Amino acid sequence: MTAAAKNEKYLPVDEVCDRYGISRQTLWKWKRADDTFPEPVIIRKRQYFSEYDLAKWEATRGGRDPDLDGKLVGLKPVSSVITEYDQLVAALTDRRNKLGISSIELDARSGMQEGYTSKLENFGRPQGRGMGPEIFPLWLGGLKCGIVLVDLPRRPRKKKQDAEA
Known part of the structure; x- marks a missing residue:
């Protein structure tokens, strides 16, 4: 090919x-x-x-990015393109680390229950859990970041296990 x-x-x-x-x-x-x-x-x-x-x-x-709407000019990207949930979790964890705040401090800043950030960041592990519509804006707000959707030139590839299911 x-x-x-x-x-x-x-x-x-x-x-x-x-x-x-x-x-x-x-x-x-x-x-x-x-x-x-x-x-x-x-x-x-x-x-x-x-x-x-x-x-x-x-x-x-x-x-x-010259293709982004002018309203975004001047805002600094804090991650690369995210197309999967685990990439989102990794980007938010990296953001917390770059801000130099602990997961407990993020819980306090965002209004989440103590220990909840740790559960979110360990998604897929036994102690981890996903986020719902109530928690997502709290997590983002505590990190002072937002999500921007952009058109990708092509559809992201699926992982092998997704294709086999």
Whole structure:
């Protein structure tokens, strides 16, 4: 299977330059200077960049995504793209750790019962539990963050066990 067969949208070099408001020369400088910048795919002797790979690169850099609504400009992303519940739990746990607060302090800040953050962060383990509609906004509020939904260039892949079920 070739890269172009992944059902992704590929952008020609000019569209990538327009996306970031840069010249071709700057694009190639970025590519040389940043080993995390997506590699182009060659299709009929022309170079194209995966829009999905560009979005992932943007998320890791914490910069402004030019496709986001202007109301989000200036807000700092605190995670990469989240497509599964365990990624959400990991991102919220990482956020708590970066803020330097304990799970008990988060319980107090958010108004959750003492020990509840620990149960949420250990989802899938015997002592863990999921969250419901009452707890979700408390957890986010205690961490001073919110969730933003974005269109992904393609549907996230399912895990093997999901596909077998």
